[in-house]
Amino acid sequence: MIKWKQNTIFKPVACFLILCLSLFIFPTKITYAENPPSAAADSVVLLDATTGEILYSRNMNTAYPPASTTKVMTALLTLENCDLDEIVTIPEKAVGIEGSKIWILKDEDITVRNLLLALMLESANDCAVALAIHVGGSEEAFVKMMNDKAKELGLKNTNFENPHGLYNNKHKTSAYDLAQIMREAVKYPEFVKISTTVSAKVPGTTQVPKGHPLWNKNKLVQGGNLHYKYIESGKTGYTTQSQHSYVASAQKDGQRLIVALVHDEIKNYFYDAIELFNYGFDNYKLEKIYSAGETITTYEDEGISMPLIAKDDVYMTLKKDSSAKPELTLADIDKNSVYIYGDEVTTGTAKIGKSTVDITLLAGDEYFPPTAKINKTYVEKTTAETQSTPQYPVYPFVITVLIIIMLIVITRIIQIKKKSRKKNIFWD
The missing domain is CATH 3.40.710.10 (DD-peptidase/beta-lactamase superfamily)
Known part of the structure; x- marks a missing residue:
């Protein structure tokens, strides 16, 4: 057994080792100053x-x-x-x-x-x-x-x-x-x-x-x-x-x-x-909470069920240790309007703690008011075209094909006439 009075050099060494061991077993979390520094300017x-x-x-x-x-x-x-x-x-x-x-x-x-x-x-x-x-x-x-x-x-x-x-x-x-x-x-x-x-x-x-x-x-x-x-x-x-x-x-x-x-x-x-x-x-950290084109919620009210997508990337400035998810509040939509995919529908406000950010929301699907008089087939077609990758126009493609077919036919007729002339010459 170590006798402290007789071996005074061991006491500070032992205390130091115990401190190091405690830091290893119970590591302390490094934190930054929560209060901003003072500044001289007014x-x-x-x-x-x-x-x-x-x-x-x-x-x-x-x-x-x-x-x-x-x-x-x-x-x-x-x-x-x-x-x-x-x-x-x-x-x-x-x-x-x-x-x-x-x-x-x-x-x-x-x-x-x-x-x-x-x-x-x-x-x-x-x-x-x-x-x-x-x-x-x-x-x-x-x-x-x-x-x-x-x-x-x-x-x-x-x-x-x-x-x-x-x-x-x-x-x-x-x-x-x-x-x-x-x-x-x-x-x-x-x-x-x-x-x-x-x-x-x-x-x-x-x-x-x-x-x-x-x-x-x-x-x-x-x-x-x-x-x-x-x-x-x-x-x-x-x-x-x-x-x-x-x-x-x-x-x-x-x-x-x-x-x-x-x-x-x-x-x-x-x-x-x-x-x-x-x-x-x-x-503080800058965090993207929504990406442009991301479906972030569905508007549900009086028989309406419409997915809503973010128009732009949405960022918030949050405390470094924050892991909270945003609370989203939506403004009402105009229920008497027709919406197709990509139309601007309403706005929303995302909130985390005291931080808020406004969001522009687009239609993620089509919506027809019950009283709307509109060619639904046309709107469905427009919606499908909006969601898909743009294609080349149909008419130029068809015209090109028809021109190629006509050229092939004309070429074939010319070939047949040439053969016919040769045959007549031979029999003469």
Whole structure:
């Protein structure tokens, strides 16, 4: 028997072995922080870009001046309206604008692509104005386009006064609205490619033979200690009055998250963004709950029995440990309408916990109201054609066969006449 007092060295060793053995026999489950990290900005949001699900927010609808994060909207409108290889002749109004710039000169010819690189990497205000005038015809017209786009996206706390973000007390947006603009921009692969470019150079022109070197100011893209391997876009912003802002998108295992941080007094947004991204990826998953074309339920009511199929793929953002199945609620259908396979019938709402998603549902079979006066045979034929793989039209095929038969007959007649002539010649 070991005597602890006489062999004091064995006591800590034995305790360590017992602890290791207990961990092996009773393994602990690794869990992630359930509470999101705090962030320095006054308006904050973390959302899933696919579903729009908000994973964390604080004052997300409070509007502040966003500084150069404005340029995400400028880039979005440029991508919507321009070819990247278009040539922009720099207007005088874009030259020498205050704030960050790459010192473009009047009448320089620069492609849209290179102006976007300067816009996103160097946050060039002069390039923002050049693009605005090129796209909108004037800076004022472009600003109207920006506000029209904000309304189209359903943004309620945003107003733009310029394409670059220099301070204006009427120029404001919220973290939620800024995240929605980024959510739209990252749908363009070229935007992601430009945003993750570490460095580039605008080729030389007659006015500037050496060109314009560019360096990305987004530290999550750079290779230093703040590099974030899942980052796919990001834009910083700062003026003295606006304070600091940052919006970024990251993608991991097919799940895209967006962070927006507006009105940060201490410039902690790089660290806050990384912590928020990690919190989102560690605690949430993007899950496909229905596939397009999948029969997900049957509508049963007053003698109606109609299979309903999903029009599109349906996703939900769920907690990592969630295994719950969706509860589906259906809107009523119009019982006085005729439906054939593939017709849009109604909508539904799938719910898991607090998460909900709306679904468009199509007819998986035909339906005739009892009072409907319609050629049922025609509808059945149409339904069958809709469900089957498209075939070549019948009439061209029949015509082709008839032409071949006629050619064969004509050829045969000609052969018979030739033989007949030869025979007559022989007997003569």
